[in-house]
Amino acid sequence: MKGATVGRGMVAHRVRTVEISGIRKMFEAAPPNAVNLGLGEPDFEPPPEVIDAICSAIRDGMNHYGPSAGMAALRDKVAERYRDRDPKTGRENVLITGSGSEALMAVAMALYDPGDEVLVPNPGFVLYAPHARLFGATPVPYSLRERAGYLPDLAELERLVTRRTKTIVVNSPSNPTGGVFPARVVDRIVEIADRHELTIVSDEVYEEIVYDRPFESFWGRSDRVIVVNSFSKTFAMTGWRIGFLVAPPALAPELNKMHYHIMACPPTPAQIGALAGLSLSGESVRRMTREFRARRDLVVRRLEGIPGVRVVPPAGAFYAFPRFSWRRTSSEIATEMLRRGVIMTPGDAFGSLGAQHLRLSFAASRPNLEKGLGVLREYGEEVLRS
Numbered sequence: 065m066k067g068a069t070v071g072r073g074m075v076a077h078r079v080r081t082v083e084i085s086g087i088r089k090m091f092e093a094a095p096p097n098a099v100n101l102g103l104g105e106p107d108f109e110p111p112p113e114v115i116d117a118i119c120s121a122i123r124d125g126m127n128h129y130g131p132s133a134g135m136a137a138l139r140d141k142v143a144e145r146y147r148d149r150d151p152k153t154g155r156e157n158v159l160i161t162g163s164g165s166e167a168l169m170a171v172a173m174a175l176y177d178p179g180d181e182v183l184v185p186n187p188g189f190v191l192y193a194p195h196a197r198l199f200g201a202t203p204v205p206y207s208l209r210e211r212a213g214y215l216p217d218l219a220e221l222e223r224l225v226t227r228r229t230k231t232i233v234v235n236s237p238s239n240p241t242g243g244v245f246p247a248r249v250v251d252r253i254v255e256i257a258d259r260h261e262l263t264i265v266s267d268e269v270y271e272e273i274v275y276d277r278p279f280e281s282f283w284g285r286s287d288r289v290i291v292v293n294s295f296s297k298t299f300a301m302t303g304w305r306i307g308f309l310v311a312p313p314a315l316a317p318e319l320n321k322m323h324y325h326i327m328a329c330p331p332t333p334a335q336i337g338a339l340a341g342l343s344l345s346g347e348s349v350r351r352m353t354r355e356f357r358a359r360r361d362l363v364v365r366r367l368e369g370i371p372g373v374r375v376v377p378p379a380g381a382f383y384a385f386p387r388f389s390w391r392r393t394s395s396e397i398a399t400e401m402l403r404r405g406v407i408m409t410p411g412d413a414f415g416s417l418g419a420q421h422l423r424l425s426f427a428a429s430r431p432n433l434e435k436g437l438g439v440l441r442e443y444g445e446e447v448l449r450s
């Protein structure tokens with residue numbers, strides 16, 4: 065096709081309702097050798113047993129299509145893991161997807177109609193609101209405020225429910241806040257959803273990465289819950305694109321239809337890798353989480369020492385979400401930090417309540433964290449002197 069522009073009317077209206085995420089833009093503008101505190105993935109490699117399993121699978125000819133819903137053995141293994149949350153969980157509840165992102169897309173395609181309203185966290189992960197818009201639904205943000213430790217205001221959440229509300233999207237541990245919902249909050253959200261007959265879509269991709277309080281799954285608390293999950297973070301295999309959905313038996317076949325139309329079936333070798341990962345003792349993810357905890361403590365200590373910065377210590381995931389009172393917007397701060405060779409993500413990429421915040425990932429080595437936070441401190445001191 066000639067010419068670089070896309071004429072009006074050439075692409076569907078929905079394409080214009082979404083943008084490339086702010087995180088990607090920042091990442092792509094980075095100078096070489098930048099200290100990257102923008103990463104949304106563990107800076108670890110998958111466990112060696114998992115790497116061996118995928119390599120053998122490829123060598124042994126497992127390079128072809130498989131069942132749309134995923135390999136039976138992997139679905140069974142996932143179901144087994146969920147039986148302590150709901151003893152009735154079985155293979156029919158589980159769909160293997162080509163990542164958590166694809167799982168979220170299949171859910172949006174299966175649930176949202178034009179005119180529907182979808183409650184999404186503000187600040188929240190960058191796919192929830194665009195996915196609602198792509199299917200003609202309206203994302204309605206509910207607040208996760210710093211002063212509430214990034215827990216939802218349940219009275220506000222319920223006030224936002226209208227006749228059009230179909231779904232509540234929840235994400236604990238949270239990207240970008242690091243907040244983790246305690247059991248009482250999870251139970252109250254379930255009560256609200258049940259009272260108003262709403263579906264809960266619970267994005268639990270960071271479930272293994274918690275520091276101060278136990279992770280509480282939504283699965284098993286109501287029959288209106290769909291869990292989105294992924295092997296990306298747990299086994300540091302973000303590039304393999306493999307995740308899963310756990311859903312009520314009546315919904316799973318409908319989700320599978322959408323999943324089939326997106327990608328026919330999940331990647332076969334990556335499923336073998338995930339299965340090997342689930343057969344391990346869990347020590348690799350515990351080791352990774354111990355390192356993240358040490359870095360979390362380091363990051364919080366350093367941030368607390370910078371004037372004009374406040375931070376709620378993240379209780380899970382690997383992000384800190386400090387607030388800045390520097391008379392600069394978060395985009396201005398992120399742009400200047402980029403110029404000084406440090407990548408951080410402006411908080412407004414995650415919603416309006418992220419406006420004075422930056423997201424800082426501690427999926428980076430301790431020396432890089434020290435370096436990046438040193439640059440931030442220097443910049444902060446200059447700003448406050450000026």
Ligand SMILES: Cc1ncc(COP(=O)(O)O)c(C=O)c1O
Binds near residue numbers: 238302
């Ligand atoms: C909250 C949340 N959900 C889902 C995903 C998607 O992960 P993946 O597509 O790698 O499974 C991410 C990735 O950053 C995330 O942070």
